[in-house]
Amino acid sequence: MDGRGVTNYSTDKPSYGFSTATTEFDDILLSRKIVTFEEAMIAKGASPQEARKLSEKKFNNSLDKKQFDQQSTERNHEETSDVDDDDDFIKRYRQQRMKELKKDKNTIKYGDVIHISRPDWNREVNDASRSGTWVIVNLTRHTSSLSALHDELCDLVEETIRELAVKFEKVKFVFISSTSAIENWPAENLPTLFCYRFGKMQHQLIGINALGGPGLNCSRLEWRLARLGIVETDLEEDPLPDNTSAGFRSRSKIFTDDYSDDDYLGVD
DSSP states (O other): OOOOOOOOOOSSSSSSSSSSOOOHHHHHHHHTTSSOHHHHHHHHHHOHHHHHHHHHHHHHHHHHHHHHHHHHHHHHHHHHHHHHHHHHHHHHHHHHHHHHHHHHSSSOOOEEEOOOGGGGGGIIIIITTTOOEEEEEEEOOOOSOHHHHHHHHHHHHHHHHHHHHHTTTSEEEEEHHHHHHHOOOOOOOOOOEEEETTTTTEEEEEEHHHHTTTOOOHHHHHHHHHHHHOOOOOOOOOOOOOOOOHHHHGGGGGGGOOEEGGGOOOOO
C-alpha cells in the first residue's frame, strides 16, 4: 500500500526515507517471517542492491555476535573453572595448614635445658618420654671431680647440650647432679647421657669419647644423637673435632673407657 508514512513492502516503490533501524512493527513482521530483512530495508528507502548488502552484513554480524557470545561463554566458563580450582586449592591449603598448626600446637617444645632433682625423675623423665618424646638426661658433676681438665670437659658437654636444646626444641634435655640421680655414681664415668623414650632408657653414652672426644663440639654430639635416631640432621659425616692435636687426644686417656647402650643398667 502506497502513501506517506505508510510502509510499503513493495521492492520497487519504497514508502519513506531509508533507515537501517527497524520498528517494533517491523520486528514483529520479521519474527513471523511475513517479510524478509531485505524487504524491510527496501521499504525504508534502500535500493535492492543496498538491501542485499545490508542483509548480508546483518547476517555476518549475527554470526559474529553468536561466535562472540559463544567465546564469551566459554571464556567465562574457563574463568569460573579457574576460580573454582583456585578456591579448592586455597580450601585444601587452609585445611592442611590448620592440621599442621593443630599438630604443632599439640607438640611440646622446650628450647632449653631443665634442671631437676631425684624426686622429679619419674615425672620429668619417664612420664615425659612415654608419648614418644626423647628425653636426654645429662648427669652433671656435683663438685670438682678428677682434675681441672675433667671439670673443663664436663663443662664443655653442658655448654654443648645447651646449644642442642635450642636447636632441637622437640627434644627434652634434662640436667641432674650425678650424685642426686644415682648414689655413688663414679666421677670417672662423667660426662654421662641417658636417653629415654616410651618411658624407658633406650641408649646411654658414658665418657667423653662416647660423646665426641676431647675435641667435642655441637656438631659432633649432634652426629652421635642422629645415629641413635634421637634427632634429624643435615650432617653427611662425622664433623672434625675442634682440637686434633695428638697431645690433647692423649690427655683423654685419663678417663675411663667409654660405655654405650646396655653396658650399664643401673637406672630404670
